Amino acid sequence: MDDVANFDVRKLLQDNTLSLTQKMEIFNNVIEEARRQKIYLFFRTTNGPSQDHITATSLETGKPTDMVMMASNNYLGLTTHPEVKRKTIEVIEKWGIGMAGPCSLNGNTTLHQELENRLARFKHCEAAMIFPSGYSTNIGVLTAILGKQDFFIGDELNHASLIDGARYSMAKRLVFKHSDMADLERCLKEVEKEPGQKLVAIDGVFSMDGEIAPLRPIVDLCKKYKAMLLVDDAHGTGAVGATGRGSLEYCGVEGEVEIVMGTFSKAFGCFGGFIAGSKALINWLRHFARSGMYTASVSPMVVAACLASLEIMEKHPELVRAVQENSSYFRKGLSEMGYEISTHETSIIPIFIRDRLKAYAIVKEAYERGLFLSLIEYPVVAQGTERIRVTVMATHTRKDLDFSLNLLRELGKKYQAIP
Numbered sequence: 001m002d003d004v005a006n007f008d009v010r011k012l013l014q015d016n017t018l019s020l021t022q023k024m025e026i027f028n029n030v031i032e033e034a035r036r037q038k039i040y041l042f043f044r045t046t047n048g049p050s051q052d053h054i055t056a057t058s059l060e061t062g063k064p065t066d067m068v069m070m071a072s073n074n075y076l077g078l079t080t081h082p083e084v085k086r087k088t089i090e091v092i093e094k095w096g097i098g099m100a101g102p103c104s105l106n107g108n109t110t111l112h113q114e115l116e117n118r119l120a121r122f123k124h125c126e127a128a129m130i131f132p133s134g135y136s137t138n139i140g141v142l143t144a145i146l147g148k149q150d151f152f153i154g155d156e157l158n159h160a161s162l163i164d165g166a167r168y169s170m171a172k173r174l175v176f177k178h179s180d181m182a183d184l185e186r187c188l189k190e191v192e193k194e195p196g197q198k199l200v201a202i203d204g205v206f207s208m209d210g211e212i213a214p215l216r217p218i219v220d221l222c223k224k225y226k227a228m229l230l231v232d233d234a235h236g237t238g239a240v241g242a243t244g245r246g247s248l249e250y251c252g253v254e255g256e257v258e259i260v261m262g263t264f265s266k267a268f269g270c271f272g273g274f275i276a277g278s279k280a281l282i283n284w285l286r287h288f289a290r291s292g293m294y295t296a297s298v299s300p301m302v303v304a305a306c307l308a309s310l311e312i313m314e315k316h317p318e319l320v321r322a323v324q325e326n327s328s329y330f331r332k333g334l335s336e337m338g339y340e341i342s343t344h345e346t347s348i349i350p351i352f353i354r355d356r357l358k359a360y361a362i363v364k365e366a367y368e369r370g371l372f373l374s375l376i377e378y379p380v381v382a383q384g385t386e387r388i389r390v391t392v393m394a395t396h397t398r399k400d401l402d403f404s405l406n407l408l409r410e411l412g413k414k415y416q417a418i419p
Contacts, residue, residue: 039364068403144289199227228258
């Protein structure tokens with residue numbers, strides 16, 4: 001077990017004496033041995049919808065087990081909302097299950113247009129464009145607006161889709177220290193007199209830390225140095241801000257950001273992504289964002305589900321208040337028992353264990369005892385910053401939260417993660 005638990009994937013990746021085939025074989029053996037020892041904590045088998053309670057297969061017994069789900073981005077509980085399901089079924093009956101081609105050639109339905117118009121209003125922008133996924137959204141926008149002559153300036157903890165989009169764009173890349181405004185200004189000054197477009201890209205809510213970006217000073221710096229700003233608000237949309245419009249609402253900068261990105265795979269409870277901005281931007285993306293042009297249009301049933309979720313968000317702000325109140329309660333409980341956590345006001349609560357074996361032990365035993373948690377380790381985060389990532393939902397009851405807190409208190413003491 002120790003060989004598997006202590007396996008260092010970074011050393012394998014950096015070993016230039018091995019061929020790719022050899023690396024894959026070694027890695028495959030480690031994964032299969034972890035499965036055999038029943039300690040493989042990724043791609044766990046679930047037997048039902050992703051909601052506040054979930055049925056998942058026990059690693060030890062192989063039997064379906066009821067668990068409190070605290071690893072889902074379904075912040076408002078909309079994946080199984082009766083109204084969302086009803087409207088999705090109605091649209092399947094009318095429109096079928098897919099578009100069988102890109103909307104640029106096969107036609108952009110009135111359904112798609114309605115969702116894009118509603119998203120634009122929701123984000124206080126002129127227009128919006130939907131994409132098949134959040135990842136493809138960022139790839140599409142960055143490769144459409146940046147080239148070799150341009151500059152991408154990103155936070156060091158940006159999401160992988162922003163990092164990859166910058167690479168694919170071939171733009172010159174600068175990275176500033178996390179949420180460090182002085183270092184961001186250093187980057188902007190460095191390229192101020194260079195020809196080419198300057199774009200700053202940042203997560204509105206950082207997915208591994210739950211931190212809301214300091215958007216007010218970032219917006220001000222971008223204006224000062226005439227740089228465009230892209231905010232990836234995947235985790236903010238629907239869950240952050242007084243009415244759930246996201247990190248821009250929370251920071252008071254709505255209408256001041258050129259490119260606003262969001263996804264449907266978090267608070268919307270579905271999948272897909274979108275960009276909101278000016279009409280000029282959206283028309284440009286429709287013809288130059290390759291990840292939107294050269295892929296099939298988002299299916300009508302997905303559009304219907306997202307429309308229904310958006311309507312619920314707008315009509316029921318109490319759901320946004322509920323997820324925020326539940327998150328505050330859970331965060332307070334973890335802090336009082338001595339866990340090192342982030343103090344940011346979002347539904348994402350990282351519990352910093354900073355020890356891979358302890359993190360594994362807690363997540364594994366919690367899973368077998370009815371609590372589904374996420375284990376976060378390298379390469380997602382740096383070695384030495386291993387953590388358990390908790391995500392809180394509006395539909396979690398106080399009983400769910402207290403069960404989870406009591407179990408985390410017990411396991412934290414058992415594995416010496418807390419006093």
